Amino acid sequence: MEIRHLQYIAEIVRRNSFTKAAEALHITQPTISKMIKNLENELNLELFIRDGKQIKLTDAGKAIHSYAGPILQLFDHLQAEINDLTYLKKGNVRVGLPPMAGSRFFPGVIKSFQDRYPGIALTLVEDGARKVEESVAEGILDVGVVLWPVDEELFDSFPLVEDRLKVILHPSHRLASQQQLTLAELAEERFILFNSEFALHSRIIKECISSGFDPHIVYESSQWDFIGEMVAENLGIAMLPSRICDALDPKKVRSIPLVQPIIPWRLIMVWKREGYLSLATRQWISFTREKFNS
Known part of the structure; x- marks a missing residue:
């Protein structure tokens, strides 16, 4: 064998x-x-x-x-360690990025990393945070950007971005003039959510149930900009992080802070506590930590 x-x-x-x-x-x-x-x-x-x-x-x-x-996994770790010893400053890092994080926060970071470490190849896998977390746990990805919280016994991590969700509505919506909204006020609304591969999918549903109702989900998508366009067509309401809302056209959608409850959106970089981390992966972790904490 x-x-x-x-x-x-x-x-x-x-x-x-x-x-x-x-x-x-x-x-x-x-x-x-x-x-x-x-x-x-x-x-x-x-x-x-x-x-x-x-x-x-x-x-x-x-x-x-x-x-x-x-x-x-052990064989992969052995190959990675041998490559580190043989080809210092070279290698490959498999990075999982949710669409919102990838498009909004990482293009400049990736460019700077490649400029500093031209010998290291980045394999970027775009997927929902829940799927990224599973792939890092299974060893399919070396590192990934996911939503806090995670299993701290399984993962090491550091924070990247801290934000909160806002409600986005069509400008003609009956609630569009309010300064803030509670989740209970949205009980009768039509919800547009990320699909089940995304951590926000289950988190929003859980918060709705805690507020006393099951959300009426009419559409699901894997793209935040498409969700924004559907809201702009008055097909329903959605919830997106505040920084993502800033990228939407205010003439097409109205974004309103959500209170009671406040739903945090905290991005973190994770990797497995156990197992070998290649030199290339360690350089990526160190570099991104420096970029996001500076």
């Missing part, structure tokens, strides 16, 4: 498909099928069962897969 066998098994389970796993690994489908078959012959055990379009692990497959993740 070789490391690549574990890589193939992990990718097949992740994609639930030999074909998609082969595409992700940049090999052909016959190649990955042949490698798994050779391993099954070597072990004299079946690892996968095809049940229609579903691919299921046998007991032997489950046993191997349960060890594959930790072994592959």
Whole structure:
């Protein structure tokens, strides 16, 4: 059994498909099928069962897969440490960025980092904060920007941006002239939310329920500017961080501070407490900490 066998098994389970796993690994489908078959012959055990379009692990497959993740992470850490020793100042950092954070706060930081460390490649993955947090925990990403709070036993972190949510409304809305709003006043409104990959999705729903109502959600999106345009078309109301509201056209939408409750929006940079951090990743953490705390 070789490391690549574990890589193939992990990718097949992740994609639930030999074909998609082969595409992700940049090999052909016959190649990955042949490698798994050779391993099954070597072990004299079946690892996968095809049940229609579903691919299921046998007991032997489950046993191997349960060890594959930790072994592959250790192997990645070993490769990263060797690369650090061999190619100082070079490497790759996998960074997760939610759309609001990426577009609003990071283009200049990324440019400055690349100017200082031209040998380090940044792989940027744009996703909701909840998904970014999961990917950092699983070792798919090295670092990520997420919403506070997080599990402090699992993650190290430092603060980036502190803000609060405001309500955005069409200028003709009956509440558009108010100086502030409570969540209870919005009980009958049509809500436009980020989709469930975003931490704000569940946070807003939770706060609405705490205020005595289930929000009537009419649209969901992954893009803050699209949410703003939908509000501008009077399709519903939304909640966005104050700094994001500043980027919206005040002729199209009205943004009003939300009180009772105040919903904080605190961005933090996270990485796993346990495991090896490459030199490139440590340089990214140090650089962004310096930029945001200066």
